[in-house]
Amino acid sequence: MTVRNLLLSILFTAAASSLVAQDAAAPAGGAYRSFTPADQWELGLNAGVPFVSGDLDSKLGFGGGLHVRKALDHVFSLRVGALYAKTKNEFADAESNSEMSWFSGSLQVVAAVNNIRFNKPYRKTLVNAFIGAGATSFTTKYTNVLQADGSNNGEFKSGLSPYIDAGVGLAFRVSPKFNIGLEYGVAFVLGGNGDLLDGDENVDSRTTTYRDYLHYPNLRLNFNLSGKDKSGAMRSEPLYWVNPLAQVSDAIAALEARPVFDPTDTDGDGVIDMFDQEKESPAGARVDTRGVTLDSDGDKVPDYKDKEPFSPPGYSVNADGVAQVPPGLTEADVNRIVDAKLAAFKLPTQEGLADWFLPVINFANNSYDISYGEYTKLYQVAQVLKSNSKIRVAVTGHTDQTGSDTYNNVLSYNRAKAAIDFLVSQYGISRDRLVLDWAGKANALVPARSSQINRRVEFRVAKSGETDKPRPEGPEAGKGRFMGNKASGY
Numbered sequence: 001m002t003v004r005n006l007l008l009s010i011l012f013t014a015a016a017s018s019l020v021a022q023d024a025a026a027p028a029g030g031a032y033r034s035f036t037p038a039d040q041w042e043l044g045l046n047a048g049v050p051f052v053s054g055d056l057d058s059k060l061g062f063g064g065g066l067h068v069r070k071a072l073d074h075v076f077s078l079r080v081g082a083l084y085a086k087t088k089n090e091f092a093d094a095e096s097n098s099e100m101s102w103f104s105g106s107l108q109v110v111a112a113v114n115n116i117r118f119n120k121p122y123r124k125t126l127v128n129a130f131i132g133a134g135a136t137s138f139t140t141k142y143t144n145v146l147q148a149d150g151s152n153n154g155e156f157k158s159g160l161s162p163y164i165d166a167g168v169g170l171a172f173r174v175s176p177k178f179n180i181g182l183e184y185g186v187a188f189v190l191g192g193n194g195d196l197l198d199g200d201e202n203v204d205s206r207t208t209t210y211r212d213y214l215h216y217p218n219l220r221l222n223f224n225l226s227g228k229d230k231s232g233a234m235r236s237e238p239l240y241w242v243n244p245l246a247q248v249s250d251a252i253a254a255l256e257a258r259p260v261f262d263p264t265d266t267d268g269d270g271v272i273d274m275f276d277q278e279k280e281s282p283a284g285a286r287v288d289t290r291g292v293t294l295d296s297d298g299d300k301v302p303d304y305k306d307k308e309p310f311s312p313p314g315y316s317v318n319a320d321g322v323a324q325v326p327p328g329l330t331e332a333d334v335n336r337i338v339d340a341k342l343a344a345f346k347l348p349t350q351e352g353l354a355d356w357f358l359p360v361i362n363f364a365n366n367s368y369d370i371s372y373g374e375y376t377k378l379y380q381v382a383q384v385l386k387s388n389s390k391i392r393v394a395v396t397g398h399t400d401q402t403g404s405d406t407y408n409n410v411l412s413y414n415r416a417k418a419a420i421d422f423l424v425s426q427y428g429i430s431r432d433r434l435v436l437d438w439a440g441k442a443n444a445l446v447p448a449r450s451s452q453i454n455r456r457v458e459f460r461v462a463k464s465g466e467t468d469k470p471r472p473e474g475p476e477a478g479k480g481r482f483m484g485n486k487a488s489g490y
Contacts, residue, residue: 037236038229042069046083046183048218052100054198055212056089056145063102063216071239074115079108079130085216089198098142098199102214104187106165108132112240122241126171128183133164136189142199156196163189171222176237181220188213267291297321358384358393358459361419362452365400368414369480370422378419381459382427392462395419396437398444400454403477405440410477412438413469418480419457436468 044067051058063085071077082105090097110130115123140156147154169183188194188211195201197212227235236242264273267280269287276291285304286294293302297311301321311323318324329337359377361370370378385393397416399408416436423429444454 036073036239037242038233039071039239039242040224040226040235040237042222042224042238043067044069044081044181044220044222046218046220048216050085050087050102050214050216052087052089052197053213053215054089054195055200055202056091056096056098056198058215059088059090061085061087063218069110069222069238074239074242074244075112077110077112077238077240079110079132081106081108083216085214087197087214089200096142096144096200098140098145100138100140100197100199102136102138104134104136104138104163106132106134106163108165110240115240115242115244118243118245121243122173122237123243124173126173126179126181126240128169128171128181129167130169130185131164131166133162134187135160136163136187137161138189138193138197140196140199145200146203148201148203156199158189158193158196161189161191161193163187167216169220171220173241177224177226179222179224179241181222183216183218183220185216185218186213187216299323360459361457363415363455363457364452365450365455366403366411366478367480368397368411368418368478370418378422378426382423382429385423385429385433386427392433392435392466394435394437394460394462394466396439396458396460398439398454398456398458399441400451401441401444401449403441406472406474407477409438409440409472410474412440413471414478414480415455415457419459435462435466437466438469438472440472 045064046066047062047064049060050063051060063083065081065083067079067081069077069079083102085100085102087100087102088097089100108130109132110128112123112126113129114125114127136158137160138158140158142152142154142156144152146152165185165187167183167185169181171179171181173179189197194211197214224237229235259274262272262274265271265276266273267276267278268283269276269281269285269291271287271289271291273279278287278290278292281287281291281293282304285302288294293304295302295306296309297306297313299306299311299317299321301317301319303309306321308317308320308322311317311321312325315323315325358381361374361377363369364371381393385391395416397412397414397419399412399415403411413436416438420431420434420436423434424431441454444451445456446453448454
């Protein structure tokens with residue numbers, strides 16, 4: 001019953017420490033800001049030289065283990081560990097000896113007893129004290145050790161037995177991720193197996209040690225397991241390394257670093273000095289949001305001196321900020337420039353225009369009559385001829401694919417002749433500047449049999465020495481009229 005009550009007391013202490021570590025409830029006035037950061041777990045490896053103090057003389061053995069540790073707050077933490085140890089005991093003047101193999105697991109409450117000072121952001125050296133409880137299974141082999149049943153040699157197996165351990169240690173912070181510790185722990189087994197770690201209960205003696213103790217001096221290599229909290233921020237070192245007031249100190253330092261609000265406005269421009277980049281702006285001058293005198297057009301003359309605050313860009317300005325724009329052109333100047341350009345404009349010579357084509361006019365089916373819609377095109381041809389008195393133009397008639405070759409040849413001739421007559425009679429173009437040409441249905445532009453696109457007259461610059469084609473043989477073809485006169489040869 002005593003053993004069970006002691007174990008329950010230790011577990012209750014650990015639970016109470018966990019509750020103390022929780023954040024306080026939010027005050028009624030709003031959300032509570034916790035100054036306890038989310039921290040990292042510690043994973044540790046240890047190795048040492050265990051020995052048993054009991055009825056036989058102690059000899060150093062060897063042992064090792066591992067642990068996981070998590071802070072409850074800045075002082076208390078829980079540590080779960082496992083240990084394997086092997087020890088030896090013997091009498092120096094006798095042949096009595098024993099060897100013990102120990103396997104155990106424990107839960108300990110660790111207190112960082114020096115992390116209650118607030119003079120540094122973190123501890124470089126940590127003083128730890130711990131107490132805990134666990135369960136062990138040990139086996140002791142003994143030689144020439146008298147037992148209660150009268151035997152001297154044999155082996156004792158404890159089965160699963162509860163034990164209590166306690167100890168102290170020092171840890172040295174090497175980096176935010178790693179620290180080295182030196183620790184000394186003592187464990188004793190509860191119940192009837194407590195005096196059998198060395199295998200000797202002093203059966204033949206009136207005096208005996210009530211319990212044997214497992215001592216474990218050891219070296220520890222401890223690693224902090226980094227990670228992120230719920231907000232995505234990196235977790236801090238375990239809290240037992242961190243100053244409990246570190247975050248409060250940082251918050252106070254941030255407040256102290258804020259500039260003191262000073263509403264002074266020395267130059268009275270409406271921008272206080274702590275933001276004003278020009279603290280002596282002229283009185284009455286307009287300024288921007290930085291307190292700098294405005295220069296709207298960027299001409300280096302501030303607006304309060306500028307007689308033209310929005311000068312056109314690209315021109316130099318005088319001392320008053322007025323752009324020095326040269327005088328503008330009058331309408332007479334523009335007309336003179338245009339006339340000079342037109343007078344100097346010349347189309348290329350006859351040889352250079354060999355592949356240049358003028359507008360095309362089209363005709364109705366089986367007709368060489370020029371419709372009103374084609375008058376504009378003939379006007380354009382006439383204007384080119386008038387502007388370029390040295391060129392001659394070939395006028396070529398075409399037909400669609402309907403009808404015989406003989407008929408279409410005559411019809412294409414009539415269409416070319418009608419266009420020439422129109423230019424001569426309506427615009428006074430000299431007949432010797434126009435060369436009559438015909439092609440019948442030979443040069444169709446589209447494959448359709450009957451298409452107005454093919455029923456056309458084309459204009460192009462005549463080749464040197466090119467003359468009229470004579471009328472082809474055949475009867476009269478097409479319907480229409482020639483707009484000629486006697487001066488044109490009709």
